[in-house]
Amino acid sequence: MEINLRPIGFVRGGRTEQINDDWDTITARIDLDTDWLTSEAILGLDGFSHAEVIFQFHRTDPKTLVTTARHPRNNENWPLTGIFAQRGQFRPNRLGMTTCQVLGIDGVSVLVRGLDAIDGTPVLDIKPYMIDFAPRGEVRQPDWARALMSNYWKK
Amino acid sequence: MEINLRPIGFVRGGRTEQINDDWDTITARIDLDTDWLTSEAILGLDGFSHAEVIFQFHRTDPKTLVTTARHPRNNENWPLTGIFAQRGQFRPNRLGMTTCQVLGIDGVSVLVRGLDAIDGTPVLDIKPYMIDFAPRGEVRQPDWARALMSNYWKK
Numbered sequence: 001m002e003i004n005l006r007p008i009g010f011v012r013g014g015r016t017e018q019i020n021d022d023w024d025t026i027t028a029r030i031d032l033d034t035d036w037l038t039s040e041a042i043l044g045l046d047g048f049s050h051a052e053v054i055f056q057f058h059r060t061d062p063k064t065l066v067t068t069a070r071h072p073r074n075n076e077n078w079p080l081t082g083i084f085a086q087r088g089q090f091r092p093n094r095l096g097m098t099t100c101q102v103l104g105i106d107g108v109s110v111l112v113r114g115l116d117a118i119d120g121t122p123v124l125d126i127k128p129y130m131i132d133f134a135p136r137g138e139v140r141q142p143d144w145a146r147a148l149m150s151n152y153w154k155k
Numbered sequence: 156m157e158i159n160l161r162p163i164g165f166v167r168g169g170r171t172e173q174i175n176d177d178w179d180t181i182t183a184r185i186d187l188d189t190d191w192l193t194s195e196a197i198l199g200l201d202g203f204s205h206a207e208v209i210f211q212f213h214r215t216d217p218k219t220l221v222t223t224a225r226h227p228r229n230n231e232n233w234p235l236t237g238i239f240a241q242r243g244q245f246r247p248n249r250l251g252m253t254t255c256q257v258l259g260i261d262g263v264s265v266l267v268r269g270l271d272a273i274d275g276t277p278v279l280d281i282k283p284y285m286i287d288f289a290p291r292g293e294v295r296q297p298d299w300a301r302a303l304m305s306n307y308w309k310k
Contacts, residue, residue: 003160003211003277005248008239024291037247040223043237049295051239054209054250056158068195082198084163084206084265084281087288092192093160095209095280097252099290110239114291122158125250126239129290132304133242135254136179136269140204141285149287 007122008041009033011055012109016119018059018089020073024114024153030123032108039108042126046105050129055096055117057089066090078144096121099129114153162277163196164188166210167264171274173214173244175228179269179308185278187263194263197281201260205284210251210272212244221245233299251276254284269308 014028030053032041045051066083073088083091096117103111110126117123169183185208187196200206221238228243238246251272258266265281272278 001162001277003162003279005158005160005250007156007158008247037222041237042239043224044234044297045237045240047295047297048240048300049293050290052252054252067192069198079199082196082200084197085200085203085283087282087285091280092163092196093279095160097207097209097280097282099288101290101292122156124158124248125246125252127242127252128240128296128300129294130242130296130300130304131294132301132307133254134289135205135256135284136308137256138204139284139286140202141283142199142202145203145283145285146287149285152287153291 005124007033007124008037009123011115011117011119011121011123014115014119018118021151022154023116024155027103027111027113028115029109029111030126034108042105042110045110045128046102048102048128050099051102051110052097052099052127052129053115053123054125055121055123057094057096058122060089060094064090065092067092072144072148160279162188162279163192163281164278166270166272166274166276166278169270169274173273176306177309178271179310182258182266182268183270184264184266185281189263197260197265200265200283201257203257203283205254206257206265207252207254207282207284208270208278209280210276210278212249212251213277215244215249219245220247222247227299227303
């Protein structure tokens, strides 16, 4: 079974290389693909402070993907962990998903801050961040997750 | 440009029909596709209380998709809104993304609660919910979003 998707747009601006940390300093645009979409598709998105963006790590070589377990960021101080228990790019389907700030909309562009996707990244979906879609119930994570993220957004 | 993905697994159990509300009563499994994945891929996922699941609304007829704007749930009391400023299923690429509770792992299955995807749904990715991936900065949403969600998770 194969699922065929078409990018709804592309990240423009921001970083040109994947760097691990300090993403909340970065602003960029998501430009809709005007071959099939218009500004109507993002009408009202600026009524939300944040959006969730689903994209593909298109520069990650499919030959390097991990389908089993590895140490997060290959750091052996952190436990051997299944690829679906981490968020890194070397994953089946190479999908990324990040909640970023919506700075505004401008024609067919969404202006965002803190999207950890580089210039040229294909975007597959944008969803408004609704408060009720936050986790329900107490949130728990292993210690390595907090350590790994310590400088990820830092401004 | 086309992006070809392969399901990493399928939702088993839970609801067999898409119903708007009351999803937090629902438990289900995500069974990895054992043609190419093993239990190693989810090792340690039970160290997280929640996971984000990316899936496709496979039963949504592609002919019914909205690429422009509509009233959420076709309710004219709510403003005309771009499809990427709503989270409904009638969207380009038909992707869903939900943060659900991880009840545990069992072999190649992840046991979840509050996943709003029906039995048989193809799953494209599972990511652990990391606290640092929550929205940074103040969260704001239009009034209709709160109204629409008022019974969505209710137990």
